[in-house]
Amino acid sequence: GNSVTQMEGPVTLSEEAFLTINCTYTATGYPSLFWYVQYPGEGLQLLLKATKADDKGSNKGFEATYRKETTSFHLEKGSVQVSDSAVYFCALSGVFGGATNKLIFGTGTLLAVQP
Amino acid sequence: NAGVTQTPKFQVLKTGQSMTLQCAQDMNHNSMYWYRQDPGMGLRLIYYSASEGTTDKGEVPNGYNVSRLNKREFSLRLESAAPSQTSVYFCASSENPPPGVIPYNSPLHFGNGTRLTVT
Numbered sequence: 001g002n003s004v005t006q007m008e009g010p011v012t013l014s015e016e017a018f019l020t021i022n023c024t025y026t027a028t029g030y031p032s033l034f035w036y037v038q039y040p041g042e043g044l045q046l047l048l049k050a051t052k053a054d055d056k057g058s059n060k061g062f063e064a065t066y067r068k069e070t071t072s073f074h075l076e077k078g079s080v081q082v083s084d085s086a087v088y089f090c091a092l093s094g095v096f097g098g099a100t101n102k103l104i105f106g107t108g109t110l111l112a113v114q115p
Numbered sequence: 116n117a118g119v120t121q122t123p124k125f126q127v128l129k130t131g132q133s134m135t136l137q138c139a140q141d142m143n144h145n146s147m148y149w150y151r152q153d154p155g156m157g158l159r160l161i162y163y164s165a166s167e168g169t170t171d172k173g174e175v176p177n178g179y180n181v182s183r184l185n186k187r188e189f190s191l192r193l194e195s196a197a198p199s200q201t202s203v204y205f206c207a208s209s210e211n212p213p214p215g216v217i218p219y220n221s222p223l224h225f226g227n228g229t230r231l232t233v234t
Contacts, residue, residue: 004157034222043119043205043225044158089157102148102173103223105157 002027006090006106013080013113021075021109023064023090031092033057033066033073034103038087047075047088085113117141121206121226128196128233136191136229138206145211147189148173148223149181151202158205164189165211196233204229 007022025031032051036044048057053068062077073090090106119140128134140147145166150158160173164183178200180192189208193200205228210221 036223041227043207043227044223045225046222049222102160102163103158105159107155107157 002031002092002104004090004092004104004106006088006109008107009087009110011109011111013111015082015113015115016079017113019075019077019080019084019111021088021090021111023073023075023106025071025073025090025092027071027092033064034091034093035062035064035073035075036089036091036105038089038108040086044089080111080113082113082115085111087111119206119208119224119226121204121229123229124227125230126232128193128231130197130233132196133192133194134196134231135193136204136206136231137188138190138226139188140206140208140224141187142208142224143186144208144224145186146209147183148207148209149179149189149191150205150207151175152205152228153202161191161204193231196231198233200231201233202231204231 003026005024034049035047037047038044048059050057050066053066056065064073064075087108087110089108091103093103122137148163149161152158159175161175161179162173162181164170167186170181182190206226207223209223
């Protein structure tokens with residue numbers, strides 16, 4: 001079936017370190033891929049998305065490239081800040097058709113950035 | 116701009132009690148969703164509604180009912196709460212696709228969640 005697998009956390013980094021959070025997926029058809037971020041005490045917010053192979057989504061210094069050959073959508077940031085501390089969710093959609101945008105989420109990766 | 120508003124923020128129930136979680140959005144979205152978030156499991160879809168008057172089961176619907184009261188409001192009801200329903204519940208909404216556009220990738224807008232404990 002369709003699924004998303006993320007690297008387990010927590011990921012603990014020092015400020016200005018390089019971040020990678022791995023995400024791989026299994027899906028039929030041509031899904032769209034997303035990263036959502038959840039700050040403490042809040043709901044999820046869309047961070048970036050990519051809708052077809054080789055697309056690169058980017059926002060707030062974060063980037064992820066849709067790699068169809070490796071079925072991956074790894075999240076990267078060159079220099080993390082304390083304010084980036086949050087839970088990051090990889091998700092896919094678009095394999096179901098219909099009028100709703102049902103997402104399949106990964107389990108989430110907690111990122112803790114220390115000053 | 117309120118976005119998606121959920122009430123209550125916290126709730127403690129005893130096994131067998133019932134309650135309704137409320138959700139309202141002010142973005143004129145057609146689609147609304149209820150997810151639950153559990154440690155190590157990510158978010159799982161309970162029910163969704165593509166438009167006013169329609170509802171459909173998601174991945175984990177057992178033990179829940181929903182009502183799409185109007186375009187703005189989508190409530191989730193637990194008729195007889197069980198400890199397995201201890202979780203954080205999120206409501207979300209999104210735009211519907213224009214005709215013929217499948218798949219459609221509008222972002223989901225989430226509320227801040229309801230933390231439910233069933234003892």
